[in-house]
Each structure stands twice: as structure tokens, then as C-alpha cells.
Amino acid sequence: xxxxxxxxxxxxxxxANDGNNNNGNGDDNNNxxxxxxxxxxxxxxxxxxxxxxxxxxxxxVERCDDAKENNNLDCSAILADLSECELIxxxxxxxxxxRHTELKTCDLSGNVITKISPKFAIKFSLITDLNLAHNxxxxxxxxxxxxxxxxxxxxxxNSFITLPAVVFKMxxxxxxxxxxxxxxxxxRDEIIASDSLELVDxxxxxxxxxxxxxLSNANVSFRIELSERVKEEWEDLTI
Numbered sequence: 001x002x003x004x005x006x007x008x009x010x011x012x013x014x015x016a017n018d019g020n021n022n023n024g025n026g027d028d029n030n031n032x033x034x035x036x037x038x039x040x041x042x043x044x045x046x047x048x049x050x051x052x053x054x055x056x057x058x059x060x061v062e063r064c065d066d067a068k069e070n071n072n073l074d075c076s077a078i079l080a081d082l083s084e085c086e087l088i089x090x091x092x093x094x095x096x097x098x099r100h101t102e103l104k105t106c107d108l109s110g111n112v113i114t115k116i117s118p119k120f121a122i123k124f125s126l127i128t129d130l131n132l133a134h135n136x137x138x139x140x141x142x143x144x145x146x147x148x149x150x151x152x153x154x155x156x157x158n159s160f161i162t163l164p165a166v167v168f169k170m171x172x173x174x175x176x177x178x179x180x181x182x183x184x185x186x187x188r189d190e191i192i193a194s195d196s197l198e199l200v201d202x203x204x205x206x207x208x209x210x211x212x213x214x215l216s217n218a219n220v221s222f223r224i225e226l227s228e229r230v231k232e233e234w235e236d237l238t239i
């Protein structure tokens with residue numbers, strides 16, 4: 001059995017006891033659960049829908065504990081799965097719980113995160129795989145350039161209107177998934193100059209006609225994936 005979490009002796013049991021205690025202690029358990037949820041919510045989780053959010057926050061702590069247990073078993077495959085936890089940012093609780101863990105993979109997809117703190121790169125400097133897909137992000141901090149081991153970055157299904165400049169400063173980045181954003185244009189000089197990239201996925205972005213054409217014909221050593229561009233009505237002279 002996993003030892004109690006630092007953030008409350010009963011936190012991993014509160015979801016199971018959510019008002020369904022057969023010993024008549026349902027109110028006490030709910031009060032304890034609400035206290036825990038309130039404390040962790042201050043660290044970055046949302047309370048838009050209290051019961052759902054409460055379970056999401058509890059999942060954060062449970063998954064951090066799971067990642068730490070995996071660290072003791074296999075240091076080469078440490079995964080922190082914090083997907084679909086209703087987070088609006090990475091809670092301070094995560095940095096605390098994972099402070100002695102050499103995190104290699106972090107999945108933050110399916111939340112409502114709008115920004116990543118600069119300290120993310122300091123706390124998790126050895127990370128090789130970062131999944132930020134399906135959030136509400138429009139920028140990345142320059143400090144992420146300090147993720148010198150990062151090889152896979154997924155920022156798909158967000159709100160980026162251009163590729164963040166920091167991605168071209170990640171020395172080992174091999175695969176960048178930026179599909180399904182609102183990207184109109186990119187700095188073509190920087191992307192063409194990249195030495196480490198193998199794949200850049202830009203499908204399902206509203207690229208300008210000029211940008212789409214230049215990327216389609218770019219002479220680069222890596223693969224650029226683009227959606228077929230459909231002409232606007234004003235471009236089609238046959239109409």
C-alpha cells in the first residue's frame with residue numbers, strides 16, 4: 001500500500017468515500033475532502049465544477065505518487081501523467097511532490113492550462129518528452145530552452161498563432177507537433193536552420209498562402225507535414 005501523501009493522510013481515499021461512507025461518517029469525510037481540495041486548488045487547480053475538480057486534483061497527487069514509485073523501479077522510464085486533471089497551470093504541489101524525482105516524461109494534455117511557469121525547466125531539466133496538447137496556450141516561456149534533453153514536444157490543439165521562438169533553441173528537439181492551432185505564419189529562417197529536427201507537424205493551421213507555399217517547397221533535412229490548402233473564394237478566379 002502506498003504511504004499517505006504529504007498533502008493529507010486520507011487524500012487518496014476521499015474520492016472513494018465521496019459521501020458514500022457506510023459507517024455514518026460521510027459528513028466528516030466530505031469536510032476533510034473539501035479542505036484538501038481547497039488547499040490544492042490554491043496551487044493551480046480549478047474549482048469551476050467542485051466535485052469534478054476535486055477528483056481531478058486528487059488524481060494529480062495520486063499520479064505524482066505513482067511516478068515516484070515508478071522512479072524506484074525504473075529510472076529510465078519515469079512518467080508523470082497529469083492529463084485531464086482540470087488544471088489551469090502546473091500546481092506548486094507537483095513541483096513539491098516530484099522534487100526528488102528525475103522526471104523524463106510529462107503528460108499535461110487535456111487540461112485548461114494557459115501558461116507554463118519558467119520554473120518548469122528548472123525543476124524538470126532532464127525531461128525528454130513533454131505533452132501540452134489540448135490546452136489553451138498561446139505562448140511558451142523562453143526558459144524552456146533550458147530543457148537540453150527535450151526530444152519530443154506536443155503543443156497541438158492549443159491557441160498558438162505562431163510557432164514559439166523557443167522551440168528553435170531546444171538543441172535536441174527531434175519532433176514538434178503543432179497541428180490544430182491558429183498559426184498563420186512562422187519564422188522560416190529559424191525553422192530551416194534547425195539541425196536537430198526530424199518532424200514538424202503544422203497540419204490544420206490557417207497558414208498564409210505565401211507561408212504555405214514556401215514551406216511546401218522548403219529544402220530541409222526534416223519532414224514538414226502540412227494540410228492541403230484550400231483556396232479562398234477571392235483567390236479562385238474561375239468563380
